Amino acid sequence: MVLTGDRPTGALHLGHYAGSLKSRLALQDTHDQTLLVADTQALTDNADDPDKVRRNVLEVVLDYLAVGIDPTRTTIALQSALPALAELTLLYMNFVTVARLERNPTIKEEIQARGFGRDIPAGFLCYPVSQAADITAFRAGVVPVGEDQAPLIEQTNEIVRRINRQAGRPVLTEAQALIPTMGRLPGADGKSKMSKSQGNAIPLSASPEQIQAAVRGMYTDPGHLRAADPGRVEGNVVFTYLDAFDEDHTEVERLKAAYRAGGLGDMVVKRRLDETLQALLAPIRERRAQLARHPDYLLEVLRQGTERARAVTQLTLDEVRAGLGLFSLFSASR
Numbered sequence: 001m002v003l004t005g006d007r008p009t010g011a012l013h014l015g016h017y018a019g020s021l022k023s024r025l026a027l028q029d030t031h032d033q034t035l036l037v038a039d040t041q042a043l044t045d046n047a048d049d050p051d052k053v054r055r056n057v058l059e060v061v062l063d064y065l066a067v068g069i070d071p072t073r074t075t076i077a078l079q080s081a082l083p084a085l086a087e088l089t090l091l092y093m094n095f096v097t098v099a100r101l102e103r104n105p106t107i108k109e110e111i112q113a114r115g116f117g118r119d120i121p122a123g124f125l126c127y128p129v130s131q132a133a134d135i136t137a138f139r140a141g142v143v144p145v146g147e148d149q150a151p152l153i154e155q156t157n158e159i160v161r162r163i164n165r166q167a168g169r170p171v172l173t174e175a176q177a178l179i180p181t182m183g184r185l186p187g188a189d190g191k192s193k194m195s196k197s198q199g200n201a202i203p204l205s206a207s208p209e210q211i212q213a214a215v216r217g218m219y220t221d222p223g224h225l226r227a228a229d230p231g232r233v234e235g236n237v238v239f240t241y242l243d244a245f246d247e248d249h250t251e252v253e254r255l256k257a258a259y260r261a262g263g264l265g266d267m268v269v270k271r272r273l274d275e276t277l278q279a280l281l282a283p284i285r286e287r288r289a290q291l292a293r294h295p296d297y298l299l300e301v302l303r304q305g306t307e308r309a310r311a312v313t314q315l316t317l318d319e320v321r322a323g324l325g326l327f328s329l330f331s332a333s334r
């Protein structure tokens with residue numbers, strides 16, 4: 001089983017595509033896969049704007065289907081409609097310390113970025129525990145995520161080992177992060193990460209004009225003033241994007257060599273990237289517009305997927321309860 005999730009806080013963008021949507025497209029051919037619309041997790045830093053989270057649930061489903069996720073092969077489920085996840089979270093909370101949560105490098109970084117200071121919502125600090133519940137409830141062996149999520153998988157496996165030790169048998173299974181080799185996609189402005197909140201994201205639904213404008217304004221090599229000058233490829237966002245999205249690697253390598261040697265202008269490279277992104281996003285945009293006319297269908301996809309996920313997650317919860325020796329009031333074995 002393969003599991004990943006996304007927080008429904010906005011439209012998915014190229015960073016999501018390079019970071020995990022692309023792997024998920026490949027994995028649905030070979031694996032039993034579930035995508036979790038993580039609305040409960042989104043609340044951990046959006047409790048003051050639940051409306052935004054609710055509005056974006058079907059938007060994320062729309063993005064999935066538009067890029068080619070096939071709901072007959074991939075289960076799409078809504079986190080807040082799976083009570084077993086909440087109950088597992090509560091049980092797991094006893095197998096992780098606050099100090100360990102505070103040491104999680106991803107959480108540390110996110111706390112900084114959000115400016116929480118000392119006023120960290122407890123739900124936010126503990127979201128790795130809820131993510132551990134997600135991953136283990138589905139018995140996910142593989143979790144295709146960006147590298148920023150690796151510490152969360154590590155923390156999940158720590159919880160798994162503790163629960164199993166306490167239960168005296170392997171009630172839960174460890175998971176492995178599947179991280180794309182290219183690393184995370186920088187924003188169009190050259191900042192470390194593409195993110196909607198930083199205003200440097202190119203959404204999957206971007207119009208041709210939006211794509212063009214984003215590429216035109218993209219960060220290159222500030223020392224490359226004239227086309228004739230030798231330019232730097234490393235840290236040059238246009239080349240990073242070509243590496244991520246241009247399938248013709250030989251041509252990209254040729255362009256890099258020419259750029260390094262001098263004589264290749266930014267405009268030429270940007271034109272190539274513009275063509276590449278236009279070709280990638282045009283069919284996604286079209287499918288998205290078509291599907292957006294059928295909200296009932298999107299709802300039905302999510303409902304059916306969630307139904308399936310309910311059964312799976314409840315089964316895991318039953319086993320964890322039994323493993324931890326909770327008093328079972330409504331079943332024969334006590």
Ligand code: TRP
Pocket residue numbers: 003004005006007036038041131134135143145149
């Ligand atoms: N934390 C993930 C993100 O921000 C979303 C997520 C929620 C997730 N539950 C998950 C990812 C389970 C992988 C597995 O993108």
